Amino acid sequence: MPDIFISEESKKEDLKPEPHLSEKSKSKVQKEKFPGSTHNPLSAFCYYPGNINFETKESKEKVVLLLRQHPITNVKWILIAFLMILAPIVLGAFPILSFLPPDFQFIAVLIWYLVTTAFVIQSFLTWFFNVYIVTDERIVDIDFYSLIYKEVSDANIDKIQDVTYKMGGVVRTLFNYGDVLIQTASEVPNFDFLAVPKPDQVAKILQDLRIEEEQEKLEGRIR
Amino acid sequence: MTTIPLLGISVWLIAKIFVLLGLVIYFVFALVVVRQVQLMTDTLEVGFEFPIRALSWAHLVFAAGVFLIALVIL
Numbered sequence: 001m002p003d004i005f006i007s008e009e010s011k012k013e014d015l016k017p018e019p020h021l022s023e024k025s026k027s028k029v030q031k032e033k034f035p036g037s038t039h040n041p042l043s044a045f046c047y048y049p050g051n052i053n054f055e056t057k058e059s060k061e062k063v064v065l066l067l068r069q070h071p072i073t074n075v076k077w078i079l080i081a082f083l084m085i086l087a088p089i090v091l092g093a094f095p096i097l098s099f100l101p102p103d104f105q106f107i108a109v110l111i112w113y114l115v116t117t118a119f120v121i122q123s124f125l126t127w128f129f130n131v132y133i134v135t136d137e138r139i140v141d142i143d144f145y146s147l148i149y150k151e152v153s154d155a156n157i158d159k160i161q162d163v164t165y166k167m168g169g170v171v172r173t174l175f176n177y178g179d180v181l182i183q184t185a186s187e188v189p190n191f192d193f194l195a196v197p198k199p200d201q202v203a204k205i206l207q208d209l210r211i212e213e214e215q216e217k218l219e220g221r222i223r
Numbered sequence: 224m225t226t227i228p229l230l231g232i233s234v235w236l237i238a239k240i241f242v243l244l245g246l247v248i249y250f251v252f253a254l255v256v257v258r259q260v261q262l263m264t265d266t267l268e269v270g271f272e273f274p275i276r277a278l279s280w281a282h283l284v285f286a287a288g289v290f291l292i293a294l295v296i297l
Contacts, residue, residue: 041269041270041271042271049269051268051269051270052267052268052269053267053268054266054267054268055265055266055267066269101235103296103297104235104238104242104297106296107242107289107292107293107296107297110289110292110293111242111245111246111289114249114285114286114289117282117285118252118253118256118282121256121278121279121282124278125260125263125275128271128275129263129266129267131267142266142267144263150259150262150263150266152266
Protein backbone atom coordinates (compact mmCIF):
# COMPACT_ATOMS: atom_id res chain seq x y z
CA MET A 1 0.00 0.00 0.00
CA PRO A 2 1.46 3.40 -0.88
CA ASP A 3 2.26 5.88 1.89
CA ILE A 4 -0.28 8.66 2.11
CA PHE A 5 1.75 10.79 4.42
CA ILE A 6 5.53 11.05 4.68
CA SER A 7 6.93 13.26 7.40
CA GLU A 8 9.17 16.20 6.39
CA GLU A 9 12.04 14.73 8.41
CA SER A 10 12.23 11.49 6.47
CA LYS A 11 11.92 13.44 3.21
CA LYS A 12 14.97 15.46 4.22
CA GLU A 13 16.85 12.28 5.05
CA ASP A 14 16.09 10.90 1.62
CA LEU A 15 17.41 14.03 -0.04
CA LYS A 16 20.54 14.12 2.08
CA PRO A 17 23.53 13.09 -0.04
CA GLU A 18 25.84 10.36 1.10
CA PRO A 19 28.32 12.23 3.29
CA HIS A 20 31.51 10.59 2.10
CA LEU A 21 30.57 9.94 -1.48
CA SER A 22 32.89 12.47 -3.00
CA GLU A 23 35.76 11.35 -0.77
CA LYS A 24 35.14 7.83 -1.98
CA SER A 25 35.10 8.85 -5.60
CA LYS A 26 38.23 10.90 -5.00
CA SER A 27 40.08 7.90 -3.62
CA LYS A 28 38.70 5.84 -6.47
CA VAL A 29 40.14 8.31 -8.95
CA GLN A 30 43.41 8.26 -7.05
CA LYS A 31 43.60 4.50 -7.22
CA GLU A 32 43.13 4.46 -10.96
CA LYS A 33 46.34 3.69 -12.70
CA PHE A 34 47.48 5.57 -15.74
CA PRO A 35 50.08 3.64 -17.68
CA GLY A 36 53.30 5.56 -18.12
CA SER A 37 52.67 7.80 -15.13
CA THR A 38 55.66 7.94 -12.78
CA HIS A 39 56.86 10.09 -9.91
CA ASN A 40 60.15 10.77 -11.64
CA PRO A 41 60.90 14.53 -11.39
CA LEU A 42 61.79 14.53 -15.09
CA SER A 43 58.57 12.83 -16.14
CA ALA A 44 56.15 14.65 -18.43
CA PHE A 45 53.03 13.02 -16.94
CA CYS A 46 52.93 12.66 -13.15
CA TYR A 47 49.61 11.51 -11.73
CA TYR A 48 49.27 12.30 -8.02
CA PRO A 49 52.95 13.15 -7.57
CA GLY A 50 53.68 13.19 -3.86
CA ASN A 51 56.63 15.53 -3.67
CA ILE A 52 55.50 18.51 -5.75
CA ASN A 53 55.38 21.94 -4.23
CA PHE A 54 54.85 25.29 -5.90
CA GLU A 55 54.91 28.88 -4.75
CA THR A 56 51.18 29.51 -4.39
CA LYS A 57 50.16 26.04 -3.22
CA GLU A 58 47.85 25.99 -0.22
CA SER A 59 48.56 23.61 2.63
CA LYS A 60 45.46 21.46 2.01
CA GLU A 61 45.72 21.57 -1.75
CA LYS A 62 46.61 18.30 -3.42
CA VAL A 63 48.47 18.13 -6.73
CA VAL A 64 46.60 15.77 -9.03
CA LEU A 65 48.61 16.13 -12.20
CA LEU A 66 51.93 17.58 -13.23
CA LEU A 67 52.42 17.93 -16.96
CA ARG A 68 55.25 18.98 -19.22
CA GLN A 69 55.69 18.84 -22.95
CA HIS A 70 56.32 15.33 -24.20
CA PRO A 71 60.05 14.41 -23.98
CA ILE A 72 60.08 13.79 -27.73
CA THR A 73 59.76 17.58 -28.21
CA ASN A 74 63.32 17.83 -26.85
CA VAL A 75 64.81 15.87 -29.73
CA LYS A 76 65.19 18.97 -31.92
CA TRP A 77 67.37 20.94 -29.49
CA ILE A 78 69.32 17.83 -28.46
CA LEU A 79 70.25 17.24 -32.11
CA ILE A 80 71.22 20.89 -32.56
CA ALA A 81 73.33 20.74 -29.38
CA PHE A 82 74.99 17.56 -30.59
CA LEU A 83 75.88 19.22 -33.90
CA MET A 84 77.16 22.29 -32.04
CA ILE A 85 79.41 20.08 -29.91
CA LEU A 86 80.78 18.33 -32.97
CA ALA A 87 81.15 21.47 -35.09
CA PRO A 88 84.65 22.60 -33.90
CA ILE A 89 85.98 19.04 -34.32
CA VAL A 90 84.54 18.65 -37.83
CA LEU A 91 85.34 22.20 -38.92
CA GLY A 92 88.88 21.82 -37.49
CA ALA A 93 89.74 20.08 -40.74
CA PHE A 94 88.98 23.29 -42.66
CA PRO A 95 91.09 26.45 -42.13
CA ILE A 96 88.13 28.72 -41.21
CA LEU A 97 89.86 30.42 -38.27
CA SER A 98 93.33 30.35 -39.78
CA PHE A 99 93.39 34.17 -40.12
CA LEU A 100 93.41 34.36 -36.28
CA PRO A 101 96.50 33.80 -34.11
CA PRO A 102 96.51 30.38 -32.32
CA ASP A 103 95.53 31.94 -28.94
CA PHE A 104 92.49 33.60 -30.45
CA GLN A 105 91.57 30.36 -32.22
CA PHE A 106 91.63 28.55 -28.89
CA ILE A 107 89.49 31.21 -27.18
CA ALA A 108 87.05 31.17 -30.13
CA VAL A 109 86.53 27.43 -29.60
CA LEU A 110 86.03 27.97 -25.85
CA ILE A 111 83.48 30.74 -26.51
CA TRP A 112 81.71 28.43 -28.97
CA TYR A 113 81.38 25.78 -26.24
CA LEU A 114 80.22 28.46 -23.79
CA VAL A 115 77.43 29.41 -26.17
CA THR A 116 76.61 25.72 -26.67
CA THR A 117 76.33 25.29 -22.88
CA ALA A 118 74.02 28.30 -22.64
CA PHE A 119 71.87 26.89 -25.45
CA VAL A 120 71.62 23.49 -23.74
CA ILE A 121 70.81 25.03 -20.34
CA GLN A 122 68.23 27.38 -21.79
CA SER A 123 66.52 24.65 -23.81
CA PHE A 124 66.48 22.20 -20.91
CA LEU A 125 65.24 24.75 -18.37
CA THR A 126 62.53 25.95 -20.75
CA TRP A 127 61.25 22.37 -21.01
CA PHE A 128 61.74 21.56 -17.34
CA PHE A 129 60.07 24.63 -15.85
CA ASN A 130 57.29 24.97 -18.40
CA VAL A 131 54.80 22.96 -16.39
CA TYR A 132 51.06 22.63 -16.12
CA ILE A 133 49.76 21.68 -12.71
CA VAL A 134 46.28 20.44 -11.97
CA THR A 135 45.34 20.39 -8.29
CA ASP A 136 42.06 19.38 -6.69
CA GLU A 137 41.14 23.09 -6.59
CA ARG A 138 42.65 24.75 -9.66
CA ILE A 139 44.84 24.60 -12.70
CA VAL A 140 48.19 26.37 -12.69
CA ASP A 141 50.22 27.25 -15.76
CA ILE A 142 53.89 28.03 -15.09
CA ASP A 143 55.52 29.45 -18.21
CA PHE A 144 59.25 29.87 -18.44
CA TYR A 145 59.62 31.78 -21.68
CA SER A 146 63.33 32.47 -21.49
CA LEU A 147 66.09 32.70 -18.95
CA ILE A 148 64.91 36.12 -17.87
CA TYR A 149 61.11 35.95 -18.19
CA LYS A 150 58.51 33.78 -16.46
CA GLU A 151 54.72 33.87 -16.04
CA VAL A 152 52.48 32.04 -13.58
CA SER A 153 48.71 31.99 -14.02
CA ASP A 154 45.96 29.94 -12.41
CA ALA A 155 42.20 29.40 -12.50
CA ASN A 156 39.84 27.56 -10.21
CA ILE A 157 38.46 24.22 -11.39
CA ASP A 158 34.89 25.52 -11.11
CA LYS A 159 35.78 28.34 -13.53
CA ILE A 160 36.54 25.87 -16.30
CA GLN A 161 33.95 26.19 -19.03
CA ASP A 162 35.24 23.99 -21.78
CA VAL A 163 38.02 21.45 -22.27
CA THR A 164 39.12 20.52 -25.78
CA TYR A 165 41.97 18.28 -26.73
CA LYS A 166 43.70 18.07 -30.07
CA MET A 167 45.91 15.37 -31.48
CA GLY A 168 47.10 15.39 -35.04
CA GLY A 169 50.06 14.51 -37.17
CA VAL A 170 52.24 11.46 -37.47
CA VAL A 171 54.63 12.15 -34.60
CA ARG A 172 51.88 13.17 -32.18
CA THR A 173 49.81 10.10 -32.95
CA LEU A 174 52.84 7.84 -32.73
CA PHE A 175 53.95 9.17 -29.34
CA ASN A 176 50.45 9.90 -28.05
CA TYR A 177 50.70 13.57 -27.20
CA GLY A 178 48.73 16.66 -28.11
CA ASP A 179 47.27 19.95 -26.91
CA VAL A 180 44.63 20.38 -24.23
CA LEU A 181 42.84 23.70 -24.60
CA ILE A 182 40.95 24.93 -21.56
CA GLN A 183 38.54 27.85 -21.63
CA THR A 184 37.83 29.46 -18.29
CA ALA A 185 35.70 32.22 -16.86
CA SER A 186 38.64 33.56 -14.88
CA GLU A 187 40.93 36.49 -15.64
CA VAL A 188 43.03 34.34 -17.94
CA PRO A 189 40.45 33.08 -20.46
CA ASN A 190 42.54 30.36 -22.07
CA PHE A 191 44.91 27.79 -20.68
CA ASP A 192 46.75 25.87 -23.34
CA PHE A 193 48.52 22.72 -22.23
CA LEU A 194 50.69 22.30 -25.30
CA ALA A 195 52.21 19.00 -26.50
CA VAL A 196 51.35 17.15 -23.29
CA PRO A 197 51.32 13.34 -23.15
CA LYS A 198 47.96 11.51 -23.13
CA PRO A 199 45.70 14.54 -23.78
CA ASP A 200 42.60 12.32 -23.64
CA GLN A 201 43.42 11.23 -20.10
CA VAL A 202 44.19 14.82 -19.08
CA ALA A 203 40.77 15.88 -20.38
CA LYS A 204 39.17 13.00 -18.47
CA ILE A 205 40.93 13.91 -15.23
CA LEU A 206 39.81 17.53 -15.63
CA GLN A 207 36.27 16.35 -16.27
CA ASP A 208 36.34 14.20 -13.10
CA LEU A 209 37.63 17.14 -11.09
CA ARG A 210 34.90 19.41 -12.44
CA ILE A 211 32.23 16.90 -11.43
CA GLU A 212 33.90 16.56 -8.06
CA GLU A 213 33.93 20.33 -7.60
CA GLU A 214 30.25 20.63 -8.58
CA GLN A 215 29.40 17.90 -6.09
CA GLU A 216 31.35 19.72 -3.38
CA LYS A 217 29.43 22.90 -4.21
CA LEU A 218 26.10 21.09 -3.88
CA GLU A 219 27.14 19.61 -0.59
CA GLY A 220 28.47 22.94 0.64
CA ARG A 221 31.95 21.60 1.23
CA ILE A 222 33.81 24.35 -0.62
CA ARG A 223 37.18 25.21 0.86
CA MET B 224 102.19 42.14 -35.52
CA THR B 225 99.45 44.11 -37.31
CA THR B 226 99.14 47.67 -36.04
CA ILE B 227 96.71 50.46 -36.78
CA PRO B 228 98.74 53.00 -38.84
CA LEU B 229 97.93 56.31 -37.12
CA LEU B 230 97.45 55.08 -33.57
CA GLY B 231 100.22 52.52 -33.55
CA ILE B 232 98.06 50.13 -31.49
CA SER B 233 97.98 46.42 -32.22
CA VAL B 234 94.79 45.17 -33.84
CA TRP B 235 94.91 42.10 -31.64
CA LEU B 236 95.02 44.25 -28.52
CA ILE B 237 91.74 45.85 -29.58
CA ALA B 238 90.37 42.41 -30.44
CA LYS B 239 91.42 41.20 -26.96
CA ILE B 240 89.58 44.12 -25.32
CA PHE B 241 86.43 43.33 -27.28
CA VAL B 242 86.65 39.62 -26.46
CA LEU B 243 87.11 40.38 -22.76
CA LEU B 244 84.23 42.85 -22.83
CA GLY B 245 82.01 40.21 -24.45
CA LEU B 246 83.04 37.66 -21.84
CA VAL B 247 82.25 40.10 -19.00
CA ILE B 248 78.75 40.55 -20.46
CA TYR B 249 78.46 36.79 -20.77
CA PHE B 250 79.50 36.40 -17.11
CA VAL B 251 76.70 38.78 -16.09
CA PHE B 252 74.30 36.68 -18.18
CA ALA B 253 75.53 33.53 -16.37
CA LEU B 254 74.85 35.30 -13.05
CA VAL B 255 71.31 36.09 -14.22
CA VAL B 256 70.87 32.41 -15.11
CA VAL B 257 71.93 31.36 -11.59
CA ARG B 258 69.50 33.85 -10.05
CA GLN B 259 66.66 32.83 -12.36
CA VAL B 260 67.25 29.14 -11.62
CA GLN B 261 67.12 29.95 -7.91
CA LEU B 262 63.81 31.76 -8.38
CA MET B 263 62.36 29.01 -10.53
CA THR B 264 63.38 26.24 -8.14
CA ASP B 265 61.64 28.24 -5.39
CA THR B 266 58.58 28.58 -7.62
CA LEU B 267 58.44 24.89 -8.42
CA GLU B 268 59.89 22.13 -6.26
CA VAL B 269 59.84 18.69 -7.82
CA GLY B 270 62.82 17.06 -6.10
CA PHE B 271 65.34 17.86 -8.82
CA GLU B 272 66.53 21.23 -7.52
CA PHE B 273 70.11 20.31 -6.65
CA PRO B 274 71.23 19.08 -10.12
CA ILE B 275 69.68 22.10 -11.80
CA ARG B 276 71.29 24.57 -9.42
CA ALA B 277 74.59 22.73 -9.83
CA LEU B 278 74.23 23.03 -13.61
CA SER B 279 73.69 26.79 -13.44
CA TRP B 280 76.68 27.21 -11.09
CA ALA B 281 78.85 25.04 -13.37
CA HIS B 282 77.88 27.33 -16.25
CA LEU B 283 78.88 30.38 -14.19
CA VAL B 284 82.24 28.83 -13.27
CA PHE B 285 82.81 27.91 -16.94
CA ALA B 286 82.08 31.52 -17.99
CA ALA B 287 84.48 32.86 -15.33
CA GLY B 288 87.10 30.31 -16.38
CA VAL B 289 86.94 31.29 -20.05
CA PHE B 290 87.24 34.96 -19.07
CA LEU B 291 90.35 34.27 -16.96
CA ILE B 292 91.95 32.11 -19.66
CA ALA B 293 91.28 34.83 -22.24
CA LEU B 294 92.77 37.44 -19.90
CA VAL B 295 95.94 35.39 -19.43
CA ILE B 296 96.68 33.94 -22.86
CA LEU B 297 95.49 36.64 -25.26
